[in-house]
Amino acid sequence: MKQNLIETLLDISEQEKERLLAAIQIDAITESPYLEKESTESQEYRQFFQSLFQEILHFEDNEQQLLFEIARYVRHKYLENKGNLRGVIEITNACERSCNYCPMRIENEELGDRYNFSSEKILETAIEIKEAKIPIVFIQAGEIKATTKTVSRAIPKIRQLFENNVIILLNLGDKPKEDYTILKEAGANQYIIKFETSNWNLHKQARGYLLSDRLNRIDDLLSLGYEVGSGTIVGLKAVNANGKIEIEQTPKMLANDLLLAMRKKVHMCSASPFVPGKGTPLAQMSAGNASMTLNWMALARIMMPKVMIPSVSALNVLLGQDGQLKGLQAGANTITVNFTPPNYQDQYAIYSKQKRYKVKYEYALDIMEKAGIEPILLPNMPSRSFLLSQN
Numbered sequence: 054m055k056q057n058l059i060e061t062l063l064d065i066s067e068q069e070k071e072r073l074l075a076a077i078q079i080d081a082i083t084e085s086p087y088l089e090k091e092s093t094e095s096q097e098y099r100q101f102f103q104s105l106f107q108e109i110l111h112f113e114d115n116e117q118q119l120l121f122e123i124a125r126y127v128r129h130k131y132l133e134n135k136g137n138l139r140g141v142i143e144i145t146n147a148c149e150r151s152c153n154y155c156p157m158r159i160e161n162e163e164l165g166d167r168y169n170f171s172s173e174k175i176l177e178t179a180i181e182i183k184e185a186k187i188p189i190v191f192i193q194a195g196e197i198k199a200t201t202k203t204v205s206r207a208i209p210k211i212r213q214l215f216e217n218n219v220i221i222l223l224n225l226g227d228k229p230k231e232d233y234t235i236l237k238e239a240g241a242n243q244y245i246i247k248f249e250t251s252n253w254n255l256h257k258q259a260r261g262y263l264l265s266d267r268l269n270r271i272d273d274l275l276s277l278g279y280e281v282g283s284g285t286i287v288g289l290k291a292v293n294a295n296g297k298i299e300i301e302q303t304p305k306m307l308a309n310d311l312l313l314a315m316r317k318k319v320h321m322c323s324a325s326p327f328v329p330g331k332g333t334p335l336a337q338m339s340a341g342n343a344s345m346t347l348n349w350m351a352l353a354r355i356m357m358p359k360v361m362i363p364s365v366s367a368l369n370v371l372l373g374q375d376g377q378l379k380g381l382q383a384g385a386n387t388i389t390v391n392f393t394p395p396n397y398q399d400q401y402a403i404y405s406k407q408k409r410y411k412v413k414y415e416y417a418l419d420i421m422e423k424a425g426i427e428p429i430l431l432p433n434m435p436s437r438s439f440l441l442s443q444n
């Protein structure tokens with residue numbers, strides 16, 4: 054019976070999926086206050102996907118193993134079990150925003166010093182990524198305006214270092230379209246801009262600004278030719294000034310998150326379980342559901358066969374040393390290796406300074422091998438069209 058649910062999804066042809074998705078109104082997925090009236094068609098298709106996704110998100114035991122098996126089958130069919138390693142450089146922990154789940158929020162004084170790398174320091178670190186034969190240089194930072202200048206100066210030098218045989222992936226937050234243009238012209242290929250939650254009210258409360266702004270950034274990046282990554286935080290919540298939960302994420306919202314990622318046709322898609330971080334309004338909250346995170350990843354693989362899906366380090370915080378391996382076994386194909394110099398790694402408290410799992414190169418290779426995934430490394434990097442996920 055449960056198996057039939059997955060079969061229903063697998064049976065939808067790509068053309069049919071496109072047709073159904075195109076008919077679903079984004080304002081209906083996000084429960085936006087600007088939705089005036091949802092068409093009957095949108096409602097029917099949205100509810101079809103939502104109810105299937107919600108049921109599958111709850112899979113456990115044998116049903117869950119079957120789900121993962123199918124996700125691995127899809128990965129094998131479309132990606133030949135090739136996987137990606139990305140070398141990340143976290144260039145500043147300064148941030149002007151105050152997302153309520155993030156220890157790097159501007160108000161958090163417990164984080165300590167805020168650091169900033171120069172273009173030279175970025176290049177210096179990129180040398181180590183090249184030496185490890187990793188073909189994706191991932192530059193990540195808190196959201197501050199200055200990163201446009203620093204990073205656009207560093208990119209051409211990194212390209213030169215790799216003799217152009219490199220993919221430059223950025224995660225620098227919201228910026229005006231002009232800045233995205235500057236970075237693209239400097240040589241960036243990909244940009245991660247997670248919506249974190251597709252729910253209008255939860256997004257507003259948790260991130261402090263409008264979901265529509267974030268979605269407009271995704272559109273800006275896609276229109277400039279970037280490969281775009283987005284995704285969700287599983288277990289996100291919003292609290293009021295007294296620390297009481299005001300909005301708690303529901304499985305329906307998680308189903309909508311997947312629907313939104315599909316509707317936006319992103320090239321990379323992630324699910325991270327929420328990890329409560331010190332110095333944030335959510336510090337006392339419980340962590341996200343790791344099992345549901347894995348189910349979401351498996352569903353993402355089945356629904357978007359070619360996208361790049363990372364198995365994130367937060368899985369190790371909740372599931373122990375094998376957490377990221379479980380993510381690969383659920384259909385992910387990407388691991389991010391941390392190349393930030395060790396004395397800065399703790400200060401880049403992406404989810405928690407105390408609990409953060411810092412992924413090492415050997416560990417990444419080891420879990421990829423255990424999962425039967427062959428990492429794409431230099432100098433045998435295939436054509437860009439293979440390495441960059443294709444929709």
Ligand code: SF4
Nearest residue numbers: 148150152155158195
């Ligand atoms: S999630 Fe990003 S934008 Fe929000 S506070 Fe953290 S670093 Fe800043």
